[in-house]
Amino acid sequence: MTAIVGEALVRRLVDWGVDTVFGLPGDGINGMMEGFRRHRDRIRFVLVQHEEAAAFMACGHAKATGRLGVCVATSGPGAIHLLNGLYDAKLDHAPVLALTGMQETGLLGSYYQQEVHVDRLFADVAEYNLMVTNPAQIPGVVDVAVRTALTRRGVAHLSLPNDIQVAPAGVNPYRHLGPGEPPHGMPDGVRAAADPTDADLRAAARVLNQGTRVAVLVGAGALGAGDEVRAVAEALGAPIVKTLPGKAVVDDDDPLTTGGLGLLGTRPSEELMRECDTLLMVGTSFPYASYLPAPDRVRVVQIDHDPSLIGLRLPVEAPLTGDARRVLRSLLPMLAPRDRSFLRRYQRRARAWRAEMAALCDGGRTPIAPQYLMCCVDRAADDDAVLTCDSGTVATWAARHFTIRGGRRFYLSGNLASMAPGLPYAVAIQLAFPGRQVIAFVGDGGFAMLMAEFLTAVRYELPIKVVINNNNSYGQILWEQIVLGYPEYGVRHHAPEADFAAWARGCGAFGRKVGDPHDLPGAVRAALAHPGPALVDCTVNPNEPPMPGKVSYDQAKSFTEAFLRGQPHKAAIVANVTRDKLSELRSRATR
Template sequence: MFIAAVTGMAAGMTDIAAEVLIERLAAWGVDTVYGLPGDGINGIMEGLRRHQDKVRFVLVHHEEAAAFMATAHAKATGRLGVCLATSGPGGIHLLNGLYDAKLDHQPVLAITGMQETSVLGTGYQQEVHLERLYDDVTEYNLLIDNPAQLPGVVDIAIRTAYARRGVAHLTMPNDVQVAPADADPYQHVAPARPPATAPIYLSPPGVPREEDLHAAADVLNSASKPAVLVGAGALHARAEVLAVAEALGAPVVKTLPGKAVIPDDSPFAVGGIGLLGTRPGEDLMEECDTLLMAGTNFPYTKHLPSPGQARVVQIEADPTRAGVRLPTEVPMIGDVKEGLAALLPLLKHNDDRSHLAAYAEAMRRWRSEMHALETADRRPVAPQYVISCIDRAASDDAILTCDSGTIATWAARHWTIRGERGFYLSGNLATMAPGLPYAVAMQHAFPGRQVIAYVGDGGFSMLMAEFLTAAQHGLPIKVVINNNNSLGQILWEQMVLGYPEHGVRFGRPASDFSAWARSCGGYGRKVDDPADVAEAVAQALAHDGPALVDVDVNPNEPPMPGKVSYEQAKKFAEAFMKGQPHRVSIATTLFKDKISKLGR
């Protein structure tokens, strides 16, 4: 039967099972699949070819990037992201990007190939049982061994990805892919057949229970020093967050994935939290007596109020995550937007604005200090100046994608959320390399918006081939590389542990990624003079096509925490005493930073 199916496929005589898969994706509203072909998915590629008017295939240069793109698509649009890889090594390459989706709770469907069913278990070439390998990363995980399972299991996989905010995986052997679409070789029971109408996902109720809303209001109305902590789960609830903050007279702290929840110039905004946060944000967590957590499950508990310090109210979409970080007096289960809207009428307006005013003044001082570091007078180029040039030149609806590392610190403090600006990075996984593929996917999703990848040289070099992907697909992404010729974050982490740096600086000559950009047909410029940075960024943003600016920055600029603890300072000093090789340059940079702040 399967031999006949292959012959029929070649002659274009019959519908194949892979077409049912693609048709069902299209029915769910999927319009893009990111991936890399291989002999393990030739049948699925044929299904995509036959239905390219419904679902476009975006050819990438590395499967890891395909998974990052699917995750970025889900983060930016709220819709299912889909990636495709061949059997064996192709499927293995997807994993890092899929874990990014898992840890940041994004709905993603991974589709992979598998060897023919007749050779499974024989040690055939590239026989990797991906359904076993993916067991930890997935919420739904199935090897399809009968065409009759389609399209029912596609629906189940997609509904599960949406409902559990995670990864679903379908792996499909070669012979099943090309079998006749209506084949049912076993016919034990009737297969699940979803209705022919367009499928829908029925989201759970978004409003918390009435008794929980009243209990939460009682706690919040009694606060004298309230605080609101928001995360990525509140990105769609800006108006509601601001309204609740106004009623409570509460400063709002944002996690890094939730940076775009409210504008940075809002009178309620006190910046971020944690090592990449602000001093006012850290002070607020230490001082508040009541905390409302909305759309966040912030993992670093040492940056949250001490147990017993504050009464805690949390609104969380997943019951399993409510109250896991802090003793929580009122955990509410529901959508942040709907939950806050229902809570708002129950809140009493707090007329005492002294608490809020104190933090507004603290933020004014903090912003002044940060602006002082955005100076064009430093050589080597100050990384704070580079991101400030991007911030000033970018549009009010620009999307900034970011890698993990020191660049996340500079973006957190110097990329200003205003208007409809977006900001995306790998949150809980904090992996290197997603900044560039994120930008590719988001430019696909939002072709009319400015999309800028702000990345480090370490992360960019891992998946730099995706700049060629952007050029080949005509995507006008902009890339700015913070090139310190090192793994900068690891360098400082070693020092904070009290160890002199080791194995974190790349050798000479330093990289010049602008040459790669030009070889791809894009705009490319190398900058090492601060006088040229603003012009280069402006030219890149104005370029009609993909553009890259590679800026050599000061490798000895430390991403200092908002508040330096005694233990951190002690370990930093120990690293100096043990023979930190660049201690003179680092000390000079720290001294210049201090002088710049005092000058303000």
């Protein structure tokens, strides 16, 4: 097996006598995690609940042993969480090495998801602080970092971009793994104006009117402009695609929408991006360019309040700067009616997709299917409920099975994609809207990080409802490792499974633990009806994969390779994938 940089890093740590590292996996450090897995007989990876705890553990290890303490965290939010424990090491003169991830070098500077320059963030806390940009720097910079931490009795920090971690060890030079498209600079004509001029609007209308297969992509910047989005889509005969932060722009069962886009999106939306010839982007600079149309075969109109966000992913022919609602209202009278056959085609595909998703809400499956848990919440929640969601597999289930309708709202950490915001979001939103039903849909990993905030809700008498999708693992990272072609490692907790309902009852609130699917609907209804804070801790199937709307050849190939390399739970995973696909096929057969 080819040695990768993540493995070379781990080997050098072992050479220095490091036998234990504390951390939490994430897609920003999968190369490092593979290195730890390959050398698990020589170095122990201690899986923690929160990155802050990992830094404190490394500091305590250094204080007690006089040896180097090591902690590891993913890019963006994971690395940020380390800071408190690292400052403890700095101020108490304990030698600690922090290892963090970073986005791929070819994507830096493009406002990509979780693009936080951790080396700058750690400038005050670290005695030695470097972002590695060449595989050949390992192991030399590891030596310098370790020596600095030990001799200066402080913190050293190395940040490794994703493409560096998985590059062959020792390669110099290396090839950047960018998006494979030429960069798109700031389009001509973009101004920091409050509203576009008539000439700008006419230019945009001309592009849209000339399109024969028009699609509308809306994001969080279009929230509150749902009526205007619908009116423009009706005029253009255009299906509406929603980013996950823009899920509440229009109702999920609206006949104009095909649903979400991206890894958590729908098959019709992905197909639409491949077929449209004109794209109207409203309030989004959607970062996942691989899901967008090819730049050379689509004309783009983009509306955003911030002109610096226009043209980041695709060349924009007609930029419009301003408030989405006002701009769409001004644009609407300039749009010409057109044939609606393209829209009708995607309406049929969207109906078929919704039927397939409904078929997965099967209450007869044991262990409980996570889709069924979300469906139970969806069916019982108020029409104006607010759902807050953590990052991870829970975001997949919420994206596909929590239906925006009426006055419902949906919030999650979008670009940062941090774990654990669901519970604190719910506390804050319930304080702001005391009369609304607020539900936090969270994973066991995210809840365990900040579970003390449930006690905050009890103390302030906030009637939030917490529903825990408990798979006793870091489910999203598990599947990301498999898709990369690596067997899972460091992502499942050992028995016993946590009983968070007991914690809720200990706080003086409603708490119910559920493992039988027949008990689930009643437990959810009881929690939602409870006048105070309530929590349902549901044991779900840990081997239920959050499958993309369309599975690419590369994804299927990596998935198969991981199985051949010894995926430990392959039988259960195959059974679940097969069962899900059979449910979808039965749904198609009945239409």
